[in-house]
Amino acid sequence: MSTPSTKIDLPVISMTGDAKVNQAAQSLGKLLAETPEYQAFLQALKDINHDLDVQKLSAKIREHDNALQWGRGNVLEHQGEMNTLQAQLESLPLVQTYHTAEQIFVRLCQEIDRVVSENAGVEFAPHARKSGCGCGG
């Protein structure tokens, strides 16, 4: 049995400027997340985060960094060790793959930023950057 349809007169709610902006930004973000560039970047990030060699080297770098922060031991020795460990980390194929994927994705983000800025009439990313001082400026 079909129920009689009742037509309800809903008020026309116009989207505010900010809601339209948020929706457009959300759509752009979703599409960007589907790109092969982002997927490759994400995969490379996961790979380095799960790699034991990367974890060990990162942990050793953090140890030296902590020692420096707390003023323990010889500064030059810690810095020298950190440089050596950092070089070892950078030479790992997974880390190199990550850097390549990151650069490709960064280029895509910059291209998107250029298109958004051109159409907005105001540079997007430099003005979207959140202030680090917490002063809201």
Add this chain to the structure above:
Amino acid sequence: MNPELLEAARALGATLNQAKAVQTYLQAKAEAEASPEASSLEIHMMEVYQALITRQQAGEQLAQSEVQEFYALRNQAQSHPLIQARDAALSQVKSLFAEAGTEITNQLGVDFTALALATLEE
């Protein structure tokens, strides 16, 4: 860039352009630029700033009076009504853009703005 993504980027840009905050800012910016008084004040302030920075970077110790003069000049520029109006409008634009940037970042899980501003190693 794939066409769908390009269109989404254009759409966001166009939507931002139509936002009241951006239109107010563009109008205020044009008015400040069109005012000989406001623009010459800002140009002069930037010239003084550049000269001081150049000397400081060359290792010169700047006199306190010179620095105070610069601050006075900056205050004068910042209190000009057209410059004040433009700067106030720009801060609204920044809020709007930051919100849009956060929406993109939320979809990615990485800071879109930071990536777009990253310096690439060649």
